Amino acid sequence: MATQIELLATKVIGGQKLTPEEALQLASLDGTDALALFLAASRVRDHYVGRDIELCSIINAKSGRCPENCAFCAQSAHHTTEVPVYPLVDEDAMLSGAKEAEGAGSTCYGIVTSGTSIGKGAELDQICRAVRRIKEETAISPSCSLGIIDFETACQLKAAGVETYHHNLETARSFFPQICTTHDYEEDVATIRVVKQAGLKVCCGGILGLGESAGQRIELAITLRELGVDSVPLNFLNPVVGTGLAGATQITPLECLKSIALFRLLLPERKITVCGGREYNLRDLQSWMFIAGASGTMIGNYLTTTGRNAALDRQMFTDLGLTTRNCGE
Numbered sequence: 402m403a404t405q406i407e408l409l410a411t412k413v414i415g416g417q418k419l420t421p422e423e424a425l426q427l428a429s430l431d432g433t434d435a436l437a438l439f440l441a442a443s444r445v446r447d448h449y450v451g452r453d454i455e456l457c458s459i460i461n462a463k464s465g466r467c468p469e470n471c472a473f474c475a476q477s478a479h480h481t482t483e484v485p486v487y488p489l490v491d492e493d494a495m496l497s498g499a500k501e502a503e504g505a506g507s508t509c510y511g512i513v514t515s516g517t518s519i520g521k522g523a524e525l526d527q528i529c530r531a532v533r534r535i536k537e538e539t540a541i542s543p544s545c546s547l548g549i550i551d552f553e554t555a556c557q558l559k560a561a562g563v564e565t566y567h568h569n570l571e572t573a574r575s576f577f578p579q580i581c582t583t584h585d586y587e588e589d590v591a592t593i594r595v596v597k598q599a600g601l602k603v604c605c606g607g608i609l610g611l612g613e614s615a616g617q618r619i620e621l622a623i624t625l626r627e628l629g630v631d632s633v634p635l636n637f638l639n640p641v642v643g644t645g646l647a648g649a650t651q652i653t654p655l656e657c658l659k660s661i662a663l664f665r666l667l668l669p670e671r672k673i674t675v676c677g678g679r680e681y682n683l684r685d686l687q688s689w690m691f692i693a694g695a696s697g698t699m700i701g702n703y704l705t706t707t708g709r710n711a712a713l714d715r716q717m718f719t720d721l722g723l724t725t726r727n728c729g730e
Contacts, residue, residue: 665694
């Protein structure tokens with residue numbers, strides 16, 4: 402089987418696309434064949450995006466009271482959780498977060514708000530002013546994640562200096578109704594399209610371990626490939642008490658790594674960043690995410706959960722012989 406895996410990696414390096422059927426076959430591998438899959442994905446990563454890794458950070462700039470009913474989300478108004486609730490933070494807080502992220506080695510800094518979409522007018526204007534200050538006072542790349550937006554809003558963000566817009570599809574189209582019923586999947590897809598139309602880079606991925614099948618993970622990757630997104634954040638469910646998925650069955654570290662490898666083979670040229678839930682799900686195998694084909698990770702805290710100590714992450718990069726990219730590279 403190892404030879405067949407290498408042949409598929411060579412096919413991808415040669416510019417051909419991995420088919421859903423081939424990906425599904427790889428998803429069933431275990432034992433030493435799974436290790437061969439990780440190494441093949443790492444070879445594909447090295448060929449297309451190199452060995453340097455990219456770090457990103459975020460600020461939870463507006464928390465809680467989201468009207469959407471996403472089953473995994475601690476910020477949903479449909480759930481009863483201990484998540485903090487507060488309105489949009491001021492410009493100084495957003496700028497301070499960017500400077501802290503830059504100091505920690507991140508090349509991208511995301512301003513994230515809860516809710517279906519950002520309010521036009523005062524809220525959007527405040528974020529745009531903060532982005533302009535971030536561009537003036539740091540070298541970090543500003544990103545925003547403000548929910549479902551239209552073309553006009555995307556253009557306003559680009560004019561302010563936003564370089565990347567983040568908006569996850571969360572899961573496969575076929576599984577989405579099991580996760581969220583307060584908006585349609587196509588509304589998320591439409592946001593990706595208008596953001597691209599406005600000339601922004603697109604960061605779009607999802608959360609694995611929601612109860613979806615291996616085939617549905619592949620379905621999500623194929624959708625991202627068809628949409629032509631620029632980077633793919635992969636999160637793993639970290640169940641929160643009070644949410645609809647509080648009792649979800651945790652996927653294994655090896656299943657997480659196989660998923661990372663499959664996304665690399667299906668999306669060979671894309672940045673693939675492992676974000677929320679890596680500590681909870683990968684446990685002692687966190688460093689293996691890079692062996693399985695990831696090209697970056699999120700450092701610092703997440704939206705409603707704390708991240709790993711940055712010093713431990715830096716030691717992990719050193720132990721693997723990996724170097725991180727600097728802002729502006």
